[in-house]
Amino acid sequence: MTKPVLSVRNLEVEFVTRRATLRAINGVSFDIAKGEVLGVVGESGAGKSVTGLAVIGLIDPPGRISSGEIELSGTRIDHLPPEEIRRVRGKRIGMIFQDPLTSLNPLYRIGDQIVETIRTHSNLSESAARRRAIDLLAEVGIPAPEKRIDGYPHEFSGGMRQRVVIALAICAEPELIIADEPTTALDVSVQAQIIALIKRLGRDHGTAVMLVTHDMGVIAETCDRVAVMYSGRIAEIGPVQEVVRNPLHPYAKGLMGAIPTLAGEDKRLVQIPGAMPRLSAIPPGCPFNPRCAFVFDRCRVERPEPIRQGDQSVACHLFEPAKETAA
């Protein structure tokens, strides 16, 4: 077993506000191997995006990584000095944000933005960087790149802009790409293209991908493994087939039950009652206990640790090997 590209151990992220310290990420651990696509799902506010930002070192004050370790190909990258983490960003980790319409600076030609990024991370000359930029645009599927390179962002459609953003994210051949809901702002037909593109790039370059999304369809189609997040923790993580077909955690079950199928028998979709707790009011024990159908006393007092179940890992007392009231 080779070393994973990204290894996150017991990550905690806190936001210090005047009233209280809010813990947005609470003990998250996962690995992503070379060429692997890890999907991260969960409701809004579950901590998906914050996890991505923590990995690339873009948590802004008042937020901070309060404990845990982040290793990129064996070297620790949390708590690097600002100048060193800057060199990691864009070079070793590429990031794609949600809204391609606002990700590009409207006043600069897209070519200038790509050349600028390439030259920040390499010694290429202006003209060599420009040739590389044209190649990159061709690789992400922009037609007539040698002409489009001199266009401004507003001259591109949403899908095309997201391609440009992807070109920017991969221009230094990073080991890891973090895609934070890359398709949420796009049309459905374009979504599939962008997902296929990210998948292809990951495969061609052996890049590890962390794909943050709400969209279970995207997860099922793209990912090798999936992590289900709830209230700043990973509820369940495992190979995508297992987690989608046979979810263990009651929350993951609820999430999979809420996916409509086109071929569907006329069943009502299962709803999860209630809403995720706010960061300032996370219940003691398992954060999911107020909404859980299988809740028992222990869930209300003791926080469940991840437990291995075959290839999956689940944080739920239901799977505790025979200790008092295991179901």
Place this chain on the structure above:
Amino acid sequence: MLAFTLRRFLQAIGVMLAVGVIAFAMFRFAGDPVNQIVSIDTSAAQRAEIRHSLGLDDPVLVQFGRYFINALQFKFGVSYQFRLPVSSLLAERMPATLELAIVATIFAMVAGILMGVYSALRRDTVLARLFQAISLIGISLPTFLIGILLIYLFAVTLGWLPSFGRGEVVKLGWWSTGLLTVSGWKAIIMPAITLGLFQMTLIMRLVRAEMLEVLRTDYIRFARARGLTTRAIHFGHALKNTLVPVITVAGLQFGSVIAFSIITETVFQWPGMGLLFVQAVQNVDIPIMAAYLLMVSLIFVTINLVVDILYTVVDPRLRSTVGRAA
């Protein structure tokens, strides 16, 4: 782009026509001009003769037409007080006002942008707070008071700078400049600071607010995720986006700098158009007042036009949407 420029140009002409009507109306509402030219013992026949020679007995529309055609050729009549053509009086005074306004604006822009950028990037430092405090003073203290305080400190107490006038002036053709002599520079420092202080604080506050806004945008976050250096992000990306609205305001402010120079010129006895105007008001010298009104509006309208065009140069989005809309 061409259609856009043309449309703005036509609008500018419309504004100038309206101002022309107002300027002309001043002649008719500020009393009988003949009374201000003649002395008390002029006979009625002589008055009628003067009235006729000035064309004041023609129908109003004819008079307006004549005034308008003359104004187009920069002929604004004869000053009651100096008995000289207004246009030559203005031309003689204009370099002083323009030089003052330009130096004041450059001072305001340079100091305002530097202080604004600094206080946006180092928000919590002592110096940033000091700038904020200074800007509050600059906004709330009236211009004449600042001018008088400066005179008291640097001219009266310390004796470093002259308290009035332009210093030595060099003639370059019809343009007289004070910027080629040491005494000219010494003389312009205090008036320029007095005149530019308000604009400086305005620009500083605008740059600060605008830059903080830009630093929060997605493309700045993405630029950071791309690993660009802090310098490239702040001064390449953020500053350029910040300057788009700043250009507009600074440009439009240049017009008010010229208009406000009335006060500064009076305080420092600066021999410019503003001082001429104040003297004209005291003497009810309507041709000068009307001409000054027209000149200032012309400057305002021209600047407006230039700023609009400049805007499209800086912001590529406007170029195409404007082109499409037109």
